[in-house]
Amino acid sequence: MIRNYKELRFYILADMMMNRDKFKWSVKDRLKHLIAPDYIMLYLKSMRWCQFAADNPLKSILVFIPIILFHKFRFRKLGIKLGFSIGCQCLGYGVVIPHYGTIVVGSSNTIGNFAVLHTSVCISGNGKKIGNALYLATGAKMTGTLEFGDNVSVGANSVVNKSFESNMLIGGQPARFIKSSDPWYIRDGEFYTNQVNRVEKLKQELKL
Numbered sequence: 115m116i117r118n119y120k121e122l123r124f125y126i127l128a129d130m131m132m133n134r135d136k137f138k139w140s141v142k143d144r145l146k147h148l149i150a151p152d153y154i155m156l157y158l159k160s161m162r163w164c165q166f167a168a169d170n171p172l173k174s175i176l177v178f179i180p181i182i183l184f185h186k187f188r189f190r191k192l193g194i195k196l197g198f199s200i201g202c203q204c205l206g207y208g209v210v211i212p213h214y215g216t217i218v219v220g221s222s223n224t225i226g227n228f229a230v231l232h233t234s235v236c237i238s239g240n241g242k243k244i245g246n247a248l249y250l251a252t253g254a255k256m257t258g259t260l261e262f263g264d265n266v267s268v269g270a271n272s273v274v275n276k277s278f279e280s281n282m283l284i285g286g287q288p289a290r291f292i293k294s295s296d297p298w299y300i301r302d303g304e305f306y307t308n309q310v311n312r313v314e315k316l317k318q319e320l321k322l
Contacts, residue, residue, distance in 0.1 A: 115169050115203075116162070116165050116166045116169050116170070117169065117170070118170070119166075120320060120322070121322060122162055122163070122165075122166045124207065124316065124317060124320055124322055125162045125165070125207045126158075126159050126162050127313075127316060128207040128208040128227075128313045128316070128317075129155070129158045129159075129162070129207065129208060129209055130155065131208070131309050131312055131313050131316075132208045132209070132210045132228065132309055132310075132313065133154065133155060133158070133210055133211065133212075134152075134155065135305075135309060137316070153192055153195065153196055153214070154196065154211050154214070156188065156192060157188075157189065157192040157193065157196060157198060157211075158209065158211070159185070160185040160186075160188045160189035160192065161189055161200065161202050161205075163181065163182060163185035163186075163189075164182075164185055164186055164189050164202035165202045165203050166178075166182075167182045167185075167186070168202060168203050169203070189202065196214050196215075197214065197215055197216040197217065198211075198216075198217045199217070199218045199219070200217060200218070200219040201219055201220060201221025201222070201223065202221075203221065204219050204220075204221060204223045204224065204225050205219070205225050205229055206225060206226045206227035206228070206229065206246065207227050207228075207313070208227050208228040208229075208310070208313050209228070209229050209230075209231065210228070210229070210230040210231070211231050212230070212232060213232065213233050214233070215232075215233030215234055216233065216234050216235075216236075217231050217233070217234075217235055217236075218235070218236040218237065218238075219231070219236075219237045220237060220238050220239030220240070220242075221239065222239045222240065222241045222242075223237055223239065223240075223241065223242040223243075223244065224241075224242070224243050224244065225237070225242075225244045225248060226244060226245045226246035226247070226248065226264065227246045227247070228246055228247045228297075228298075228299060228310060229244075229246075229247070229248040229249075229250075230248070230249045230250065230298060231250050232250055232251055232252045232253075232254075233252050233253075234252055234253045235250045235251075235252070235253065235254050235255070236254075236255045236256070236257075237250075237255075237256045238255075238256065238257045238258070240257075240258060240259040240260075241259065242256065242259065242260055242261065242262075243261045243262070244261070244262040244266075245262055245263045245264035245265070245266070245280065246264045246265065246297075247264055247265045247266075247297040247298055247299065248262065248266055248267075248268075249266070249267035249268065249298040250268050251267070251268060251269055251270040251271075251272075252270045252271070253270050253271035253272075254268040254269070254270065254271065254272045254273075254274070255272070255273050255274065256268070256274040256275075257273070257274070257275050258275045258276070260274070260275070260276055260277040260278075261277045262277065262278055262280075263278065263279045263280030263281070264280045264281070264297070265280055265281045265282075265295065265296065265297040265298070266278055266280065266281075266282055266283075266284065267282075267283045267284070267295055267298055267301075268284055268285065268289065269283065269284065269285025269286070269289075269292070270285075271287070272284065272285045272286055272287060272289045273286075273287045273288050273289060274288070274289040275288050275289070276288070276289075278291070281294055281295060281296070281297075282294055282295055283295040
């Protein structure tokens, strides 16, 4: 839940760090994006504004209504362009979307921080409760009513139809436990660990 504008800015910055390894664009970046926009980052920014509006309806109407309307329009338009259908209130901060391509996340789900969503993945509705550091490889599907702990990685083209605990790699059709696993950002190398640490440090500095 995004409770105020300060948290909104943090969520946007966290997504930026996890996807582009920086908290803000340089002047050179901004000029480049006039020609070739970074549609994924624009989508994520608008998603966070839509989340803020949904979590703070009165404040949105009184203070931010023109901005909210703009971002709702852009969120929908870019979702169609990129093939993304993601409920705006589903995802915690620091979500990673590496590529364009079909991604479906039902709006009734609750997913923790630092989730990774690769192409052709689907998390159906049914109010799933998923912890931090979810990693969905290409083609993974999650169906039914289920709960995940933290740090669960799902292998490519897997079909998940039951709950799992924390710190594991699962895969198959239907998915089953394969082995214990570290969080994806530790398993995949120091580069990603540093990104997560910088996000958490920013959170502390902002006293959130």
